[in-house]
Amino acid sequence: MSLTRIIVEKAGPLTTIQERGRTGYMRFGVPHSGPIDRLAFAAANAGIGNKEGAALIEVSLGGISLVCAEGSVGFCVCGGDFTAEVEGSPLGSWATGILHAGMRLRIKEGALGNWAYLAFGGDLLAPSWLGSRATHLLAGLGGGRVGTGREIIVEAAPLPKEAHALPKPELRPIEDAMIVMGPQDRYFPETARSAVTGSPFTASAKFDRMGRVMEGQPLVPERLDIASEPAVRGSLQIDGEGRLTILLADHQTIGGYPKIATVVGSDVDRIAQLPTGAALRFHPVPVEEATARWRNHAEAARRYLADAATGWRPFGERLMASNLIDGVVDASR
Amino acid sequence: MTQFIFRAVGEAALLVDLGDAIDADLSECVVAIDAALRAAPPPGLRETVPAATSLLILFDPEASEMRTVEAFVREAVGNAVNASREAAEHVIPVCYEGEHAPDMEQLARRTGLSAQAIAKHHAEGDYRVLMYGFAPGFAYLGGVPEPLAVPRKAAAVRDHKVGSVMIAAGQCIVMPLPMPTGWWVIGRTAIQILRPEADDPFLFKPGDRIRFERIGSDELERQLAR
Numbered sequence: 001m002s003l004t005r006i007i008v009e010k011a012g013p014l015t016t017i018q019e020r021g022r023t024g025y026m027r028f029g030v031p032h033s034g035p036i037d038r039l040a041f042a043a044a045n046a047g048i049g050n051k052e053g054a055a056l057i058e059v060s061l062g063g064i065s066l067v068c069a070e071g072s073v074g075f076c077v078c079g080g081d082f083t084a085e086v087e088g089s090p091l092g093s094w095a096t097g098i099l100h101a102g103m104r105l106r107i108k109e110g111a112l113g114n115w116a117y118l119a120f121g122g123d124l125l126a127p128s129w130l131g132s133r134a135t136h137l138l139a140g141l142g143g144g145r146v147g148t149g150r151e152i153i154v155e156a157a158p159l160p161k162e163a164h165a166l167p168k169p170e171l172r173p174i175e176d177a178m179i180v181m182g183p184q185d186r187y188f189p190e191t192a193r194s195a196v197t198g199s200p201f202t203a204s205a206k207f208d209r210m211g212r213v214m215e216g217q218p219l220v221p222e223r224l225d226i227a228s229e230p231a232v233r234g235s236l237q238i239d240g241e242g243r244l245t246i247l248l249a250d251h252q253t254i255g256g257y258p259k260i261a262t263v264v265g266s267d268v269d270r271i272a273q274l275p276t277g278a279a280l281r282f283h284p285v286p287v288e289e290a291t292a293r294w295r296n297h298a299e300a301a302r303r304y305l306a307d308a309a310t311g312w313r314p315f316g317e318r319l320m321a322s323n324l325i326d327g328v329v330d331a332s333r
Numbered sequence: 334m335t336q337f338i339f340r341a342v343g344e345a346a347l348l349v350d351l352g353d354a355i356d357a358d359l360s361e362c363v364v365a366i367d368a369a370l371r372a373a374p375p376p377g378l379r380e381t382v383p384a385a386t387s388l389l390i391l392f393d394p395e396a397s398e399m400r401t402v403e404a405f406v407r408e409a410v411g412n413a414v415n416a417s418r419e420a421a422e423h424v425i426p427v428c429y430e431g432e433h434a435p436d437m438e439q440l441a442r443r444t445g446l447s448a449q450a451i452a453k454h455h456a457e458g459d460y461r462v463l464m465y466g467f468a469p470g471f472a473y474l475g476g477v478p479e480p481l482a483v484p485r486k487a488a489a490v491r492d493h494k495v496g497s498v499m500i501a502a503g504q505c506i507v508m509p510l511p512m513p514t515g516w517w518v519i520g521r522t523a524i525q526i527l528r529p530e531a532d533d534p535f536l537f538k539p540g541d542r543i544r545f546e547r548i549g550s551d552e553l554e555r556q557l558a559r
Contacts, residue, residue, distance in 0.1 A: 026382045026391070028535040029465035029472075129529060139469045139510055141529055183340035183348045227353055228466060228473075230382040230389035232346050254384055254466025262343035265394070287399050290344035294394045 004071030004120070006099070006152040012062025014208055016135035017126045017143025018117075020053030025130055026253045032233070033134040033142065033249050036115045036209060037269045039169055039301055040079035044117035046309035047076035047096055047166045049157065055126055055133040056119040057146055063108045064118065066152070068099040073156040074121035075099060078166065080113010080273055094166040098159055112171055113273045114207065122157040137209050137250055166308045169301075173278045174270040177263055178285045178293060179236065184258035187226060188238075192219040196236070196260055197282050201244065203274035209250040211237070212272060214280065218242030221258050228256040234263040236282075248272055264290045266297030335362055335410050339403055342389065345379075347402050349388045355475060355503070360463050363388050364420075364540035365413035366406070373412070375405035383539040385463040385475065420461075422542045425507065425522050427456065427498050428553035433521035440517050443483060451519060452547060454478045455498075460505060460543040465535070470509030470527030472537045477503050485515035496522045496557075498545070520545075523556035 018041065021034025035041030035058055045054045057064065059082065076096045077084040084091045085106050091097045099105055107116060126133045126143035133143035146152070185193055201216035220242035231237065235247040237257045246263060247255075263271065264285065271280065285293070340348040349366065351359055367383045370390065377396025382389040392402055429437070429452035437448045444451065460476040477500050485501040490513060493499070497508040499516035506516060509527035526536045537543070548556075 023391075024380045025469075026380055026389075027465060027539060028469065029467060030469045130534070136469065138512075141469065180341055180343050183342050183350070227355060227386040228384060228464070229348065229350075229387050230384050230466075232342055232389070232391065234343055252467050253382060254464060259342075262341075262346075264343060265345055287341045287344060291394050291398055294344050298395055 002071055002156055004073040004122070004154045004156040005069045006066050006073070006120075006154065007069050008146055008148060008150045008152065009065040009067060009104075010148055011064040011146050012060035014060035014137065015062075015064060015146040016058050016137055016209070017055055017124070017133055017146060018058040018135060019055040019133040019143065021134050021249065022130045022132035026230070029253050030130065030136065031249065031251050031253055033132070033136045033209075035117065036249050036272045037079055037113075037117070039269065039304070040115070041117045042301070042305050043094065043166060043169070043308045044076045044078040044119035046305045047078065047094075048074050048119050048121040048160070049309070050119055050121065054119065055124040055143060056117055057124075057152070059107055059116040059118055061109050061114050063106065064146070065104065065106045067104045068101050070101055071156060072098065072100045072159055073154050074160045075105065076119045076121075076166070077107055077116060079116030080171065081110025082107055082113060082116035083110055091163060092165055094168045095163065096160060096166070097163040112173065112275060115273060120152075120154040120156070121160065123155040125153045125155065167304070169304050173274050174267060174280065176281050176283055177267040177271055178290060179261040179263050179282045180287055180290050181261045181284050182259075183262075184226065184229065185260050187221045187223055187258040188219060188260055189222055192221070192242070193260070195219055196244075197284050200279045200281050203271070203276055203278045203280060205276040207248075207272070209248060211245040211247045211251060214244045214246060214271075216244060219244060219260060224257075226256065226258055228254045229259070231255045231259060232262065234265060234268040235259040236261045236263065246271055265294045335366070335413070337410065339406070341399055344394045344399075345391060347390045347392070347399060347406070349390070349406055351386050351388075353386060355385045355463065357461050357475065359386055360461060360475065361540065362413070366409050367539070369409035369412040370406060373405065373409065375402045383464055384466070385473070420540050420542050421538065422544065423537060424544050424546055425498075425524050426546045426548040426552070426556065427520040427522045428548050428550050429455070429520040430550050433550060433553060434519050436517040437519055440483065440519060444480060446480060451481065454480050455500070455505075455519060456545045456547045458505075458545070460545070462537045462539050462541045462543065463504070464539055468510060468512060470535060471506060472509075472526055474505040474543055475503070477505050483517060486517065487515070489513040489515045493518055494521065495525065498522055521553060523553060523559070
């Protein structure tokens with residue numbers, strides 16, 4: 001291991017260090033935090049050979065520009081249509097590359113996605129809080145904000161032999177999201193309950209790590225003087241004006257606004273990645289279907305990540321890995 | 334027998350709803366069910382979140398499912414009486430004077446009470462940690478005496494000092510982080526509810542009892558300097 005020093009020249013306003021989130025502290029007002037797009041986050045780590053859930057940089061709209069000041073390091077960029085270029089030569093999206101001292105890496109947003117993930121091969125050193133380097137932006141705790149002038153130190157792993165592209169998961173903007181009604185739909189008139197699934201919503205430009213406002217028909221609750229109840233990532237919270245917000249990784253753990261429904265876990269991150277102006281419809285499903293959907297999603301994600309992880313290994317290792325996944329050797333291939 | 338309703342929160346969480354009334358008995362019930370459930374956790378349990386009138390249970394939907402978790406909660410409700418613990422008690426010294434109580438004058442006009450009376454009422458209350466919420470370390474304390482029941486201000490005021498003692502909507506908060514709020518600041522303490530660097534950074538646990546003790550500004554300055 002050698003220390004590599006990277007200086008941030010410029011970064012989008014919501015750029016932070018993220019690691020696998022922290023669980024167990026919601027009872028103290030601390031949400032999980034961690035990446036907004038969990039699959040792209042995992043792919044970036046898998047693509048450069050990091051352990052699952054390792055700390056990296058979550059890049060927001062506006063992109064990021066960094067210069068390697070000392071040492072060398074491999075990296076992987078994943079998420080939406082964000083593209084990377086090293087010293088002005090494009091690497092494309094969902095790709096790995098190598099930085100040596102003096103080289104500049106730029107990541108730019110594309111037509112798709114609001115969040116991208118930049119993983120360096122090795123261990124990104126940053127402050128940890130309650131067992132995770134994930135940043136809770138409102139409190140400023142964890143790995144912290146990544147802004148102009150910040151120095152990023154990485155205990156760099158051996159460099160990959162060459163840059164390459166990763167397989168990409170489904171990136172098409174989500175048009176239909178599944179929801180489980182409740183837990184506080186009883187505070188809404190029937191018209192509002194049917195409107196949440198009957199009319200389309202538009203992904204707004206009002207979003208941060210706490211949530212995203214979805215524009216649509218106002219869903220005004222019958223009463224607002226309700227007892228505050230805990231919320232989760234994916235809660236559809238309605239404010240006094242009837243405005244709908246989907247809660248994301250840094251959400252308030254308890255909210256006084258009623259939550260009309262909860263988005264199925266497999267659809268939440270794709271809503272956060274929707275381009276501003278994209279249309280979305282919500283469809284109610286029973287809990288059993290929501291569970292089945294999450295299980296299918298988790299299984300497919302594991303298969304995809306195993307595939308993304310084999311990319312940079314030498315050919316022999318890659319063959320081994322694919323045999324382990326499939327369980328059998330197909331001699332005809 | 335405790336009355337409750339199960340409400341699914343997506344596929345990975347279950348809300349146990351115990352009613353609407355925010356009072357000490359219901360809160361005690363939530364804390365007892367929480368303790369019993371954590372003593373006999375369902376498979377795949379991620380964490381539990383006690384609130385004033387409900388308990389949220391987060392679980393891994395690959396390791397468990399709603400019906401399984403519901404069965405464990407029913408069991409926990411049965412065991413909750415035995416699990417109810419002796420609540421810890423904390424004494425928080427507060428200075429209710431001058432610059433440490435920036436909203437005192439306005440609140441006095443609003444309630445028709447003198448600043449002295451407001452401080453006296455507040456310090457005599459018997460408080461209980463109903464829940465944490467909003468942001469790390471925001472512990473909502475129930476038990477603000479009736480004469481001090483005021484709604485929040487119309488608009489939030491920026492960046493109150495850490496340790497500001499604030500009331501609104503029948504509850505009290507000791508400010509853990511510098512943040513804007515619409516609560517009325519009537520005092521200040523040197524005690525920190527959130528100590529980010531500590532191994533156990535949160536001073537209170539849900540269900541703990543809190544008492545406030547009046548101190549003068551000299552004593553507060555001494556404690557702040559420590």
